[in-house]
Amino acid sequence: MARTWLHLTSSIIVCALICFNFFTVDAKDHHPRPMLLPLQLTSRNHSQQRHLDNIRRHLQQSGLSSSTPNARMRLYDDLLSNGYYTTRLWIGTPPQEFALIVDTGSTVTYVPCSSCAHCGKHQDPRFQPDLSSTYQPVKCNPSCNCDDEQKQCTYDRRYAEMSSSSGVLGEDIVSFGNESELVPQRAVFGCENRETGDLYSQRADGIMGLGRGQLSIVDQLVDKSVIGDSFSLCYGGMDVGGGAMVLGKITPPPEMVFSHSDPFRSPYYNIELKEMHVAGKRLKLPTGVFDGRHGTVLDSGTTYAYFQKDAFVAFRDAILREVHSLKRVRGPDPNYDDICFSGAGRDVSQLSKSFPEVEMVFNNGNKLLLSPENYLFRHTKLIGAYCLGIFANTESTTLLGGIVVRNTLVTYDRDNDRIGFLKTNCSELWRRVKISGAPAPAPSVSQSNDTNLEIPPASGPSGSPANVLPGAWHITCILAMFPVFLGFFPCTVL
Numbered sequence: 001m002a003r004t005w006l007h008l009t010s011s012i013i014v015c016a017l018i019c020f021n022f023f024t025v026d027a028k029d030h031h032p033r034p035m036l037l038p039l040q041l042t043s044r045n046h047s048q049q050r051h052l053d054n055i056r057r058h059l060q061q062s063g064l065s066s067s068t069p070n071a072r073m074r075l076y077d078d079l080l081s082n083g084y085y086t087t088r089l090w091i092g093t094p095p096q097e098f099a100l101i102v103d104t105g106s107t108v109t110y111v112p113c114s115s116c117a118h119c120g121k122h123q124d125p126r127f128q129p130d131l132s133s134t135y136q137p138v139k140c141n142p143s144c145n146c147d148d149e150q151k152q153c154t155y156d157r158r159y160a161e162m163s164s165s166s167g168v169l170g171e172d173i174v175s176f177g178n179e180s181e182l183v184p185q186r187a188v189f190g191c192e193n194r195e196t197g198d199l200y201s202q203r204a205d206g207i208m209g210l211g212r213g214q215l216s217i218v219d220q221l222v223d224k225s226v227i228g229d230s231f232s233l234c235y236g237g238m239d240v241g242g243g244a245m246v247l248g249k250i251t252p253p254p255e256m257v258f259s260h261s262d263p264f265r266s267p268y269y270n271i272e273l274k275e276m277h278v279a280g281k282r283l284k285l286p287t288g289v290f291d292g293r294h295g296t297v298l299d300s301g302t303t304y305a306y307f308q309k310d311a312f313v314a315f316r317d318a319i320l321r322e323v324h325s326l327k328r329v330r331g332p333d334p335n336y337d338d339i340c341f342s343g344a345g346r347d348v349s350q351l352s353k354s355f356p357e358v359e360m361v362f363n364n365g366n367k368l369l370l371s372p373e374n375y376l377f378r379h380t381k382l383i384g385a386y387c388l389g390i391f392a393n394t395e396s397t398t399l400l401g402g403i404v405v406r407n408t409l410v411t412y413d414r415d416n417d418r419i420g421f422l423k424t425n426c427s428e429l430w431r432r433v434k435i436s437g438a439p440a441p442a443p444s445v446s447q448s449n450d451t452n453l454e455i456p457p458a459s460g461p462s463g464s465p466a467n468v469l470p471g472a473w474h475i476t477c478i479l480a481m482f483p484v485f486l487g488f489f490p491c492t493v494l
Contacts, residue, residue, distance in 0.1 A: 072244070093132050098205040113192050137153075233245050234408070237426065250411065286310065319388065323354065357372075375390050409422040
């Protein structure tokens with residue numbers, strides 16, 4: 001399912017009062033359809049509490065050792081086939097394995113419970129609390145919603161594409177895989193009793209919530225002071241998929257470019273996008289066009305990108321002016337007026353010969369170069385044809401999904417209120433993430449039989465600082481494998 005979701009609020013009534021229209025995409029036909037994006041109204045008290053939480057976390061982080069471990073994890077799946085990327089998480093004692101969609105727009109991690117009355121058939125068995133010797137229910141308390149018997153805390157999440165997940169909250173040992181430096185940790189998660197819509201029909205088992213919130217797996221680990229307040233995602237490219245994820249701090253490579261991210265503006269991860277250039281020419285747009293509502297939001301669970309209407313029209317027209325040698329063709333679904341082209345060939349590394357490069361310019365003057373693979377997806381019915389993966393929305397928030405950050409290492413540096421970007425080969429990056437000398441605590445279960453798992457991880461140079469991504473040192477040879485502007489969604493599928 002195309003995780004083009006930004007959360008609806010937990011309450012349908014609240015959602016009805018504060019939601020507004022957006023556009024989303026169906027994973028099967030890759031086309032926009034109406035969606036809802038919640039307006040998270042921020043009260044003065046809420047802002048003050050968030051500010052206090054930030055101060056507390058900064059104080060916690062200042063006391064952390066520079067050698068604090070991180071959880072280094074592989075990503076699987078791809079945007080074209082699935083509409084999402086997943087990672088593996090193990091819960092319980094002995095560990096039970098799950099494939100979870102990595103979603104920066106979600107704040108709860110959840111899996112189907114063995115007692116679920118309405119859950120679909122997913123790729124792994126449901127979680128069985130009775131088989132885990134370390135499982136404990138989160139007892140009803142004043143800070144949570146409770147079940148009908150007032151015994152256990154519950155959660156309820158409703159998403160933009162009208163799917164939903166609800167269940168009870170439990171706490172158990174969570175393990176991050178054989179190659180993670182981080183030892184297993186106790187964490188709170190959702191045990192689903194009901195799921196609907198795409199959540200019911202998708203192959204993935206559930207969601208790994210990486211957003212800002214007390215139930216977020218990132219927040220829980222940071223609050224325990226076991227990782228630094230940061231995480232990184234790197235989505236594989238078109239026709240490749242996969243990638244890597246790191247929970248915890250890394251040393252940013254010198255070439256990484258940053259944008260400020262304001263945690264008080266909205267609950268979503270935002271950047272300060274000022275302008276865009278196509279083929280070296282600045283799009284003529286009103287000042288602040290990328291600064292409406294929530295600003296420019298990054299959501300790893302969203303498939304495509306959505307611009308305010310004026311920005312979309314300007315972007316579309318600029319692309320059309322540069323591809324006059326290509327033939328316009330119908331999209332894969334006649335019900336939608338997709339903007340598609342044929343004649344560019346099948347080789348992704350050669351797309352830059354037919355399509356222009358695009359630059360995103362941040363408020364601080366930093367620039368991020370996008371290759372054609374960062375704004376195109378493959379036509380599903382015509383060989384050598386591609387369609388724009390940028391769509392218009394009816395509201396002023398700009399939403400950047402996974403297509404824009406394919407083959408881009410994205411570091412969510414929450415401790416310093418910034419988000420960093422580095423063009424790289426994300427499928428190869430997995431080999432280059434430094435592993436410490438200490439053996440990782442491994443769950444006592446075997447890894448999946450997925451063929452992607454056959455790629456052996458490689459240790460970084462013995463003299464490298466802890467948690468350094470050697471991409472900082474190997475970026476030249478990585479880029480040599482692809483066009484110089486390996487872009488947001490280079491090599492990833494769509």
